[in-house]
Amino acid sequence: MKNMRNRVYEANLLLPEYGLVVGTQGNVSGMDRRRGIIYIKPSGVPYEKMKPADIVGIDVNGNVIEGKLKPSVDWVHHAFIYAHMKDVCGVVHTHSPYATAFAAAGIPVPCLSTGQADVFGGEIPITDYVDNRADGIGREILKHKRNGCPAVILGKHGVFSFDASPEKAVFAALMVEYFAKINLFAILMGQAKGINVEPMTLPEIEKWYKRYHGGGYGQK
């Protein structure tokens, strides 16, 4: 079993590999709940130069407990999520391009196909725009998140995803971008052809979500 520091390091490297960040924007954290330590990307360090030892361990108040670098300036939003969602042990923040187009336009990612129903159980909700002061972003996420859906679009900003592990939160961030891309093109084509592209209904969504999450899917 790898320790949480190394897992957070490797999960951060998936962001550029998956095309979810360019430059230094975006970060992954993971929480070791037993020890109360949040491991998070250091601020402004390029992914290609980052080493496992650069990952910063902080407490929920942002005090550095392990490591020599400063944590991401987004640490406060990560910490807020860990404090208010007790099942979450992984948080990801990105400005991935297609999802950020939804953020800029101010609309949620509608549930237009069964693959999104599988993973998210419906539309991916969007928050209002909120500035970077104090815990405003965390509160807005809490207010708009939907039960069972491990991600939200942040209005005029980007994506936050949160799940039981850093690896699962990265997977959710990847899926947000994937369905944002599909749905953007479905919306554009619908408009071009004069078709009203309807979201799936809730009863139909649930048939897919429950199969995917209900024990029938996967090895176990």
Place this chain on the structure above:
Amino acid sequence: MKNMRNRVYEANLLLPEYGLVVGTQGNVSGMDRRRGIIYIKPSGVPYEKMKPADIVGIDVNGNVIEGKLKPSVDWVHHAFIYAHMKDVCGVVHTHSPYATAFAAAGIPVPCLSTGQADVFGGEIPITDYVDNRADGIGREILKHKRNGCPAVILGKHGVFSFDASPEKAVFAALMVEYFAKINLFAILMGQAKGINVEPMTLPEIEKWYKRYHGGGYGQK
């Protein structure tokens, strides 16, 4: 000659390599008709961790004959296709992004250029939306498929392709995504310029399809 298990393993790996799946969505199967065994991707196993021995061999009723893992939850749709299309020895299911945009918008992929005429001999048909219960997906595919066209778009879902081998079915899935991309952009540009983008006529389509499939193309 490689055995069908290894061929199915390698064909599955082509899906992420070709950008046709992300995460664990999507699967390839191949049928050894002589022995009556369908080899298929195991459920929920990430492509990068999958080994040849993980490929599951099942009979047409889903009983596991070879291997220790559970087959993809989509096995029932694969098995239905093998039962009803006797020439098919390879089936692929994806949610590839551009094709799924057509699925979400509920429109077939029109035949707008000669490359699609070569491979598909016309438009790629689309089914109605159908849920994941019993053999509904298989029946809907059977109802909407067109002779000589090795793929359909599943309404609000994704793509199924089926051909004489797993390798050919993967090629068809790749081509569905390729022409979905081209045609999406042709449709958007046509609308932006006020042009009615017309499909090719059937007589013209046949000139290309017959050349490509009629023995003049390829080495033989």
Place this chain on the structure above:
Amino acid sequence: MKNMRNRVYEANLLLPEYGLVVGTQGNVSGMDRRRGIIYIKPSGVPYEKMKPADIVGIDVNGNVIEGKLKPSVDWVHHAFIYAHMKDVCGVVHTHSPYATAFAAAGIPVPCLSTGQADVFGGEIPITDYVDNRADGIGREILKHKRNGCPAVILGKHGVFSFDASPEKAVFAALMVEYFAKINLFAILMGQAKGINVEPMTLPEIEKWYKRYHGGGYGQK
């Protein structure tokens, strides 16, 4: 100095590397004018399996002079171009996605930016749709090509480029796709914002084209 067979082999491999073809669609040829031999991709051979010895040497009537395989079914169009454009020693045919979207919509690629003026000296012309019989495609290319512009869009089909060498023809095919992508998005954005996106004027185009082709550019 590499011989023409090897150069054609390597130029063919650039097509999938540059994203200009998927599957087996697309081909490059080069003509050794001194010996009167056209080297061209064999029909239906996947790029990843092709070896230098698979490249076929034919005369202008399609008789195989070197090699054991059948040439691309498109050999007749390549041969027609070599017969009618005496300065051309390289021909490329692709269905590259953004350029084929213009082909499907039936519009030329307008000259919207200086980079296209540099390379093509104006818009990339488009032919009418023409079937695959006899030398129809070659005649249509000849009819619509513009002096100084090494490429045309084939209506409802794809791209042909032709230049002094196979390498230059591949470069032209790459540039066609590049400006097709840029211009598609410029056209869509213009329509979304209600802006009439105007092509560059001929006098302005010539300032760039002449600098790029007139000896001031490059090492020499």
Place this chain on the structure above:
Amino acid sequence: MKNMRNRVYEANLLLPEYGLVVGTQGNVSGMDRRRGIIYIKPSGVPYEKMKPADIVGIDVNGNVIEGKLKPSVDWVHHAFIYAHMKDVCGVVHTHSPYATAFAAAGIPVPCLSTGQADVFGGEIPITDYVDNRADGIGREILKHKRNGCPAVILGKHGVFSFDASPEKAVFAALMVEYFAKINLFAILMGQAKGINVEPMTLPEIEKWYKRYHGGGYGQK
């Protein structure tokens, strides 16, 4: 500490790696202010064949001081920027695809999300079209650039970015392309959905820009 020649060499290689150029279009320069030498890409040399020794050292009048090749034909615009912006030690020119779509349409890249506010502090301005004669491009850049924003879109042309080092100017060029892509899709989706996609307000932009540039961000 690497010398400026090698840094400019490596920064040039980032352009194709980041997808900001194809072919030979695009170039990076860096100025050693102490010695008064501008290091710049040689004209027309493909990136994959370029060696560190090919980088040309010139003075502000274009006289070659180091190296055997001719500098990029764009050297005059680079030299003009260095002469008029004394803090700039790195300049990048690209025709990156999404940014060039804005150039072709003649509109600036609006500030639609916080990531752009972080890096650019507002919209990325656009110049009028200007030809390649004398110092017209440099003068137009000077006229339209905005304080604190290290890039401009050149009307009907492409991108120039300029910053304290070649590496920082490449980063700015990458970010221009990234936000051009996001914003293009936001604009298209807004139009498709009948939504007026509003830029961020200046007071909100400043909260992000000042945090990113004001010392709170990064390690220091």
